[in-house]
Amino acid sequence: MTTEPPTPTTAPSPEQIRALPKALLHDHLDGGLRPQTIIDLADEVGYDGLPATEESALADWFAESADSGSLERYLSTFDQVLAVMQTPEALTRVARECVLDLASDGVVYAELRYAPEQHLRGGLDLDEVVLAVHRGVQEGMEEVAGSGRRPIVARTLLTAMRHAARSREIAELTVRHLGDGVAGFDIAGAEAGFPPSRHLDAFEFLRRENAHFTIHAGEAFGLPSIWEAIQWCGAERLGHGVRLVDDLTLDGVPVTEVETPYAEWTDDMLAAVRLGALAAYVRDRRIPLEMCPSSNLQTGAAPTIAAHPITLLDRLRFRVTLNTDNRLMSRTSMSGEMGLLVDRAGWELAHLRRVTVNALKSAFLPFDERLAIIEDVVKPAYDG
Template sequence: METDLAALPKVLLHDHLDGGLRPATVLDIARQEGYDALPADDVDDLARWFAEAADSGSLVRYLQTFDHTVGVMQTREALARVARECAVDLAADGVVYAESRYAPEQHLRQGLTLDDVVLAVNRGFREGEEEAAGQGRPIRVRVLPSAMRHAARSVEIAELTVRHLGDQVAGFDIAGAEDGFPPTRHLEAFDYLRQHNAHFTIHAGEAFGLPSIWEAIQFCGADRLGHGVRIVDDIVLDGVPVTEDLPAAIARAATDPRAFELGALAAYVRDTRIPLEMCPSSNVQTGAAASIEAHPISLLKDLQFRVTLNTDNRLMSATSMTREAGLLVERAGWTRADLRRVTVNAMKSAFLPFDERLDIIEGVLKPAYDGT
């Protein structure tokens, strides 16, 4: 089954550029740039450190992993290289369309401007697309500049996004700690994006619950939700919140989806087809889900929410789209039809013109999954 999964075309909407570097690249750039804070000086040891730090249960240690990846992404050359390798690695994993997000404000330590950062990353992705095509693995990559929700540059990043729309840049994201930093702190940025017809997604419903999701949708106007797993807090089965026994709820949803009662917010999310960018392995690492088997993605899929499957941080989770799909098949009972659904969902939800989305759905995804 692993070979079959690897060969299937995939669509990835939620992947952090600074969370997907090759360990060898981290070491190589660190040596070139004189970055001497890495916790290991061997590729295997460094890869192991990233995985162990991300699995440690310590938020402080988890965040340290990004200190190191961002630390080596401070020059045009480094940014372009990381983006190029990202495109090549995703294509090798069977990804045919991807949206990569990163925070330009985190890459200014050596004198680059925000526009310098965007241009370098865009160049790297174009080079990666060309390299992957030359290897017989065509891929399209688009970029989502992210603002950090604990900082005060969201309007500036929104303006940056609008300046570069259409040049690899497809939309905007806001990321960072949810608790204590509600998205409504950045309403000016979201208003600006809407006024300029720009798409945006908001990290919501991962570390914080329904209020975060409600604000992201009803106050900020998010087109998509990054993660959104906590929407299950608004679903009831037989008078009992499904969160009290998610495995039982998941089993029931597979055969009796109409037995569930959706609260007003959950119903709104489902009715309006707001896409949920779900990242199973990452959610287990951060405690947003107890396990792959009990991850809300399976329940929400069977309740007909617009669920998509994603990697989040490939380096920290030691994962890929093939691995994420494999985990759901092996441990949550997913079928090829389930994978087809979430893949088509993702392409429908991409920040790409309608006709281009349709071309990929009808010309690439459906023929591969349907065997036609």
């Protein structure tokens, strides 16, 4: 039974939110495993380091460990999932289940990012990792299409780790596999002490090869990280970018010091906001922000959902997109992220529609394919 979408001026119910088509640009493959899959794979490969071997207990451990307020502690939870993602069979299973889970949540377009260099402990080479993941993504899409459900289009982004020295190699891998479901390149990991400009050679290579790339910036580190990602490295999108609000003021006061929740700001307050040069450049150039509210709360990049910069930046008409980041660690989904913003930040259907269209406009997908999803899938569902 299909749930009828609400009118554009109403706050949708959880059931209506779940039925809406969604677009997801920032989702880590190794951050979205099913807890039972981790247990199964650990048993298959003989890994005995899991902190729990019962599904609900393991899910609790991931969420509680990630909910620390520290990006470094948050990232340490990935040691457990990476330990069981070292064979082609494991990578294929994880990718397939990821696509199935997203489709069940209403996602119609997804970009799944992962770092091939983190999956070599079992003897695979980089190309074998990419092909194993691609196989799982394809299987997932085909299974969804064969089930009669609304289809999902899924692509991957190959991530280089900013603390390592393989970014040029991963950039070349990206270009080599653009026909294997790979849509682009990303760089991730702890920001402090590892500026994106250290990997300038990789970004210059990608631009010469006309390849798309995004950069994690402005999450744990501030405006200099964003500036380098854009002006030195040429990022097409910003992963997170929440610290961009550090470049906004209201009557001479940083907006982060204004006590009024962003959802309650009046039109006069919004009109009085002054953008610094970097924020103005990001908005004028329509550089997409891949924002992940729940994850940002866990890493301390935002204090609450109501005070998360996504609402202010959306109201100021930055090109904001809504994402999950790591569904396992944050115990979230696209429906969950949308529901939080509706319940705690006053979002209505029009806001959800806008970030969905923004994501598709910003996707690393050919223009005609993006347009088809917007016109044939998103608009009919949101506009009634």
